[in-house]
Amino acid sequence: MTTDLLPTAGVLRAEALKALSVRTWWALAIPVALLAVMVNLFGGLFSSAVAGVGDGLPGILLASLAYALSLTTVFAALHGVVLATSEFRHRTVSTTYLLAGRVPTLLAKSAVAAGAGAAYALLAIVLGLLAGLLGQGAAPLPSVGGILALSGIGILVSALWAVLGVALGTLVVNQAGAVVALLVYVLAVENLVSLILRSGTQEGSAPTAVARLTSFLPANAGDVALYDLPAQELGGRFASSIVEGLAGVAGPPPAWGALLVLVVWAGAGVAVAWVVGGRRDVT
Amino acid sequence: MGREPDGSGRIEVSGLAKRFGTVEAVRGLSFTVEPGAVTGFLGPNGSGKTTTLRAILGLVAPTAGSTLVEGAPYPELTAPGRVVGAVLEAQGAHPARTARRHLQVCASAIGVAEERVDEVLALVGLADAADRAAGGYSLGMAQRLALAVALLGDPRILVLDEPGNGLDPQGIAWLREFLRGFARSGRTVLVSSHQLAEIAQTADRLVVISAGACVYQGAADGLHGRPAVRVRCSDPVRLAEALAARGVLEIDHVADGGLAVAADAVLVGDTALAAGVAVYGLVEERADLEAMFLRLTGGGVA
Numbered sequence: 001m002t003t004d005l006l007p008t009a010g011v012l013r014a015e016a017l018k019a020l021s022v023r024t025w026w027a028l029a030i031p032v033a034l035l036a037v038m039v040n041l042f043g044g045l046f047s048s049a050v051a052g053v054g055d056g057l058p059g060i061l062l063a064s065l066a067y068a069l070s071l072t073t074v075f076a077a078l079h080g081v082v083l084a085t086s087e088f089r090h091r092t093v094s095t096t097y098l099l100a101g102r103v104p105t106l107l108a109k110s111a112v113a114a115g116a117g118a119a120y121a122l123l124a125i126v127l128g129l130l131a132g133l134l135g136q137g138a139a140p141l142p143s144v145g146g147i148l149a150l151s152g153i154g155i156l157v158s159a160l161w162a163v164l165g166v167a168l169g170t171l172v173v174n175q176a177g178a179v180v181a182l183l184v185y186v187l188a189v190e191n192l193v194s195l196i197l198r199s200g201t202q203e204g205s206a207p208t209a210v211a212r213l214t215s216f217l218p219a220n221a222g223d224v225a226l227y228d229l230p231a232q233e234l235g236g237r238f239a240s241s242i243v244e245g246l247a248g249v250a251g252p253p254p255a256w257g258a259l260l261v262l263v264v265w266a267g268a269g270v271a272v273a274w275v276v277g278g279r280r281d282v283t
Numbered sequence: 284m285g286r287e288p289d290g291s292g293r294i295e296v297s298g299l300a301k302r303f304g305t306v307e308a309v310r311g312l313s314f315t316v317e318p319g320a321v322t323g324f325l326g327p328n329g330s331g332k333t334t335t336l337r338a339i340l341g342l343v344a345p346t347a348g349s350t351l352v353e354g355a356p357y358p359e360l361t362a363p364g365r366v367v368g369a370v371l372e373a374q375g376a377h378p379a380r381t382a383r384r385h386l387q388v389c390a391s392a393i394g395v396a397e398e399r400v401d402e403v404l405a406l407v408g409l410a411d412a413a414d415r416a417a418g419g420y421s422l423g424m425a426q427r428l429a430l431a432v433a434l435l436g437d438p439r440i441l442v443l444d445e446p447g448n449g450l451d452p453q454g455i456a457w458l459r460e461f462l463r464g465f466a467r468s469g470r471t472v473l474v475s476s477h478q479l480a481e482i483a484q485t486a487d488r489l490v491v492i493s494a495g496a497c498v499y500q501g502a503a504d505g506l507h508g509r510p511a512v513r514v515r516c517s518d519p520v521r522l523a524e525a526l527a528a529r530g531v532l533e534i535d536h537v538a539d540g541g542l543a544v545a546a547d548a549v550l551v552g553d554t555a556l557a558a559g560v561a562v563y564g565l566v567e568e569r570a571d572l573e574a575m576f577l578r579l580t581g582g583g584v585a
Contacts, residue, residue, distance in 0.1 A: 004361065010392055014389070014391040017384070017388045017391060018377070018388055021379070021380050022379050022380065023379065086377065092374075092375055094337075094342055095432060096392070097342060098363065099392040279344060281337075281342070281343045282337065283343060
């Protein structure tokens with residue numbers, strides 16, 4: 001990669017200014033904050049989702065934090081989609097490409113979106129912790145190390161999904177289309193595909209190779225990364241099956257493996273956006 | 284990647300072709316734009332002007348041929364915002380952003396100091412409206428804002444696509460003076476229009492295209508200066524042949540059965556006499572630019 005493809009500090013600053021000078025970033029922060037508070041205030045929501053796991057375990061707050069992060073990550077992706085498609089919607093893309101170049105623009109937007117995604121995750125963790133301490137006062141506190149580790153994972157997952165959002169937006173161009181495509185995929189398509197992939201596995205037997213593919217889908221990979229740590233705190237040697245139940249996967253890899261999968265997805269998304277967006281006629 | 288501009292201020296289009304699906308927007312177009320002059324890029328709507336300008340700026344990938352700006356394809360220029368300023372159609376600002384913020388974003392991307400923002404705002408006459416959201420701008424103000432963006436990097440070349448759209452008469456007069464001054468300072472202006480009248484008073488040179496191909500390229504005066512003679516005569520075909528024998532080849536048959544000839548009236552009369560063709564009427568007309576433009580672009584019969 002030559003230096004010309006990397007955005008200059010000025011181009012990065014320009015993209016950050018763009019993101020901050022419209023309402024999108026804080027409009028999307030509202031549902032992130034609300035979800036983080038609600039999910040963690042009533043940790044029971046989460047424990048009821050995990051059959052056979054009661055309150056009073058040290059992992060429960062960690063688990064409800066992970067659940068909140070799993071829900072709020074989509075807003076980071078939405079922000080990325082809006083950052084990318086707004087250029088086309090408001091017809092600023094010609095100016096942007098003329099002044100900054102196509103590839104530097106894509107990379108700068110990815111960086112800014114990743115920053116915003118990380119900020120969303122941080123917001124969810126801070127508010128989630130506060131709400132959790134209030135609402136789940138009786139539950140033992142998770143260790144500081146556990147909270148920090150989950151925070152790191154949550155920030156990475158959210159940032160990577162934001163980058164995927166930029167890639168998707170650059171590819172689809174149409175803002176409404178890209179938003180709908182993202183939501184339909186995350187809320188329906190991936191679950192459906194996971195269901196089909198898992199269908200060949202008998203109850204109680206080892207998952208088939210096809211079923212194991214479920215962990216390699218991007219939303220599932222994010223969930224696996226998030227649930228790995230809380231599941232170990234909660235379930236010990238049953239951790240793997242807890243993650244399977246929560247993320248809807250079979251034979252999940254450890255958190256670092258799932259993060260790597262997500263890194264590859266984000267990288268692949270940017271690469272496709274690079275090639276397709278780099279050639280597209282802007283008329 | 285990353286080619287240094289050669290500082291020439293020259294734009295070279297050679298053999299440019301662009302096909303959108305089954306539509307051939309531009310077919311084998313070649314021309315050069317030199318600094319120190321306003322070059323008018325003229326053609327009817329849909330003749331390929333916008334596609335050509337966007338190809339020059341690297342926004343549209345040519346099917347064939349090439350476009351060079353100061354010796355390099357636009358996307359490969361280092362610091363392109365300091366070489367070329369562009370005012371294109373369909374080029375906007377985010378409606379929620381103020382003009383000042385829009386310009387600050389652009390200045391940062393180009394890498395020019397933020398003081399430049401106030402300078403260009405004053406230059407295009409938007410200083411008073413700078414802190415209003417661009418969404419509330421009139422078409423004319425949006426056009427001025429686009430020009431302000433184009434001028435941020437103090438470029439050597441200005442490319443403008445139908446900049447008169449949305450400007451009021453004062454705005455057009457102002458823009459005309461501005462472009463003239465810009466060219467007088469030794470820099471390059473390439474400005475497109477489908478209205479000849481708009482460009483005739485500004486342009487020193489013209490590139491006229493029709494259906495994606497070049498039909499005239501040269502001094503604006505050259506287009507003005509061609510003589511035209513209308514002849515009504517007993518035998519138009521014989522006269523045309525006789526004229527062709529004398530090297531006069533630009534001859535059109537006009538609706539009333541006569542001829543329109545791009546030649547001097549004396550030559551036409553002498554040729555008719557020598558060929559034994561009776562002349563019933565001979566009208567010398569200095570073809571005005573509009574008529575010539577229509578003839579060149581196939582928009583009408585001379």
